[in-house]
Amino acid sequence: MLQMKYFIIFCVFWICIFAGIRSEAAQSQFQKVKVIVNTSVPASTVSEQQIRRIFSMRQTVWANNQSITVFVLDKKHQVHQAFSTNTLGMFPYQLERVWNKLVYSGLGEEPIKVNSEQEMLDRISRNPGSIGYINSNTEYENVKVLKVIKE
Amino acid sequence: MKLLSPYRIYILCCIFISGQGFSDSLKVHGFVSQGIVQAVDSNFVDDDEDVSFKLTEVGLNASYRINNNLRVAGQGVYLNGGNRYPEGLRIDYLFLDWQLLNSPNWKVKAQIGRNKNYHWLYSSTRDVPHTRPSIVLPQSLYFDAFRDVALGVDGLVLIATTDNDFGEWDVNFSIGKSKISKQEQQNLLGKSVIGELNHEIDKQFSLYWRPKLSNMQWGISILDADFKYDQALGDTFFDGDETSQRVMFNMLYQGEKWEFASEIMKERVIVNNLLFPGYKSDATGEGGYLQSRFFATPDVTLMARLDLYDRDRKDRQGSQIELLSGGMVPGYFGYMDQATVGASWLFSKNIQIQAEYHRVKGTSRLAPFFTPDLIANDSKYWSMWAVQLMYWF
Numbered sequence: 271m272l273q274m275k276y277f278i279i280f281c282v283f284w285i286c287i288f289a290g291i292r293s294e295a296a297q298s299q300f301q302k303v304k305v306i307v308n309t310s311v312p313a314s315t316v317s318e319q320q321i322r323r324i325f326s327m328r329q330t331v332w333a334n335n336q337s338i339t340v341f342v343l344d345k346k347h348q349v350h351q352a353f354s355t356n357t358l359g360m361f362p363y364q365l366e367r368v369w370n371k372l373v374y375s376g377l378g379e380e381p382i383k384v385n386s387e388q389e390m391l392d393r394i395s396r397n398p399g400s401i402g403y404i405n406s407n408t409e410y411e412n413v414k415v416l417k418v419i420k421e
Numbered sequence: 422m423k424l425l426s427p428y429r430i431y432i433l434c435c436i437f438i439s440g441q442g443f444s445d446s447l448k449v450h451g452f453v454s455q456g457i458v459q460a461v462d463s464n465f466v467d468d469d470e471d472v473s474f475k476l477t478e479v480g481l482n483a484s485y486r487i488n489n490n491l492r493v494a495g496q497g498v499y500l501n502g503g504n505r506y507p508e509g510l511r512i513d514y515l516f517l518d519w520q521l522l523n524s525p526n527w528k529v530k531a532q533i534g535r536n537k538n539y540h541w542l543y544s545s546t547r548d549v550p551h552t553r554p555s556i557v558l559p560q561s562l563y564f565d566a567f568r569d570v571a572l573g574v575d576g577l578v579l580i581a582t583t584d585n586d587f588g589e590w591d592v593n594f595s596i597g598k599s600k601i602s603k604q605e606q607q608n609l610l611g612k613s614v615i616g617e618l619n620h621e622i623d624k625q626f627s628l629y630w631r632p633k634l635s636n637m638q639w640g641i642s643i644l645d646a647d648f649k650y651d652q653a654l655g656d657t658f659f660d661g662d663e664t665s666q667r668v669m670f671n672m673l674y675q676g677e678k679w680e681f682a683s684e685i686m687k688e689r690v691i692v693n694n695l696l697f698p699g700y701k702s703d704a705t706g707e708g709g710y711l712q713s714r715f716f717a718t719p720d721v722t723l724m725a726r727l728d729l730y731d732r733d734r735k736d737r738q739g740s741q742i743e744l745l746s747g748g749m750v751p752g753y754f755g756y757m758d759q760a761t762v763g764a765s766w767l768f769s770k771n772i773q774i775q776a777e778y779h780r781v782k783g784t785s786r787l788a789p790f791f792t793p794d795l796i797a798n799d800s801k802y803w804s805m806w807a808v809q810l811m812y813w814f
């Protein structure tokens with residue numbers, strides 16, 4: 271009796287998953303973003319997998335053992351949404367879920383939130399080892415652009 | 422002189438050596454929530470089954486980075502869940518986090534002290550309202566009467582994370598024990614308990630895998646926990662022991678509009694003596710849930726879930742329970758299946774209201790676990806609703 275129930279539920283579940291995946295296909299267009307780092311950061315490129323790792327707070331040091339400080343904009347900021355979806359390949363709520371787990375279970379720390387792209391630029395230019403992102407059209411100085419290599 | 426005690430000097434040194442201001446090293450967060458809840462035809466929340474405000478969860482946490490390898494983290498909470506778990510203030514977690522290896526591709530650390538349970542999908546933040554899919558979690562796995570034991574351990578946790586060509590991997594191991602409060606002993610054994618139930622040892626292991634650049638996650642976890650009961654003078658229970666062993670699998674898919682989550686488990690419970698000298702019981706229960714969430718707008722989420730649990734896989738209808746008790750204990754104490762629908766609305770920054778309705782068949786996960794409350798839980802079908810307002814920072 272119960273096994274039959276499990277079976278039916280399992281089938282419904284996978285049908286829903288495929289329906290869900292199909293609906294993902296229609297994604298809205300977002301603006302382009304640039305990943306920026308402090309000029310002290312030794313890297314000039316970063317893989318897609320690694321950038322996910324950094325913003326999920328799973329990687330907290332650069333290859334030269336320098337600590338990484340992560341800056342992010344509000345989850346509703348268009349630039350954050352574009353960065354999360356296009357660059358990381360993660361929806362903003364997924365990132366938030368990861369950070370919530372770190373903060374409220376003691377496992378780690380979440381990124382530092384900034385209020386504007388200007389503040390992002392300002393803080394990244396001043397903090398060694400820091401990383402963040404800005405709109406492609408935003409002018410910048412005293413920071414370095416990191417090229418993300420799509421896999 | 423007291424101002425310059427070695428301890429204070431040490432702390433000051435740490436701040437200067439780390440080369441950062443105090444504010445960068447110290448992070449403080451918290452949450453406040455209040456709800457209204459009613460369980461009809463069961464003692465799940467309250468004995469009188471009335472509308473209740475016993476749904477309060479408040480917490481404050483801090484994380485202080487001493488240097489690149491050492492960090493201290495702690496959280497204090499005040500909880501009130503009625504009959505679900507003991508009411509009051511408690512230290513949710515408090516540990517020293519020690520990075521053993523930190524490279525771009527590998528992280529290995531040890532956490533020493535009071536740790537959370539990091540092994541199940543929602544176990545590490547089960548009291549933090551805005552991180553949960555529902556106000557009351559699926560009882561097959563997140564069994565409230567067993568909650569304090571499943572919450573975490575006082576002991577050691579080892580965590581390793583890495584990435585390779587197959588994707589992201591997390592490995593967690595924990596060993597330790599937890600204190601079982603008087604109310605929780607009553608939740609497990611019955612109101613008449615006067616002896617001492619002790620958690621001897623708890624070992625848990627889990628492995629999570631997220632295939633490379635995908636929105637899927639797969640996990641497996643195993644648990645082995647031993648308990649010992651010491652009889653008191655005039656006790657209705659006897660010296661005895663209990664062992665719980667669980668194997669669990671979980672999966673999570675996170676799409677743009679949809680999220681699907683499922684956890685299933687097999688749970689073997691072995692009891693020796695305890696109820697009377699020579700008593701032996703070895704039963705394997707099965708349970709699990711399937712949950713879908715639909716993100717209707719960025720602020721509104723709808724949720725539907727089906728949760729199933731059978732206390733003994735060889736007696737899914739509970740007919741043995743009925744037979745062995747001479748018809749005293751109805752068969753519906755052998756299972757508990759639950760359908761839940763809910764919605765949440767994030768109506769302002771970090772302020773959310775959540776509501777849900779549960780329809781339940783069976784009473785197997787209601788307290789007390791070992792000696793059923795036949796008067797309060799005399800209905801095969803029961804229901805529950807809850808609304809909770811929450812704020813976090």
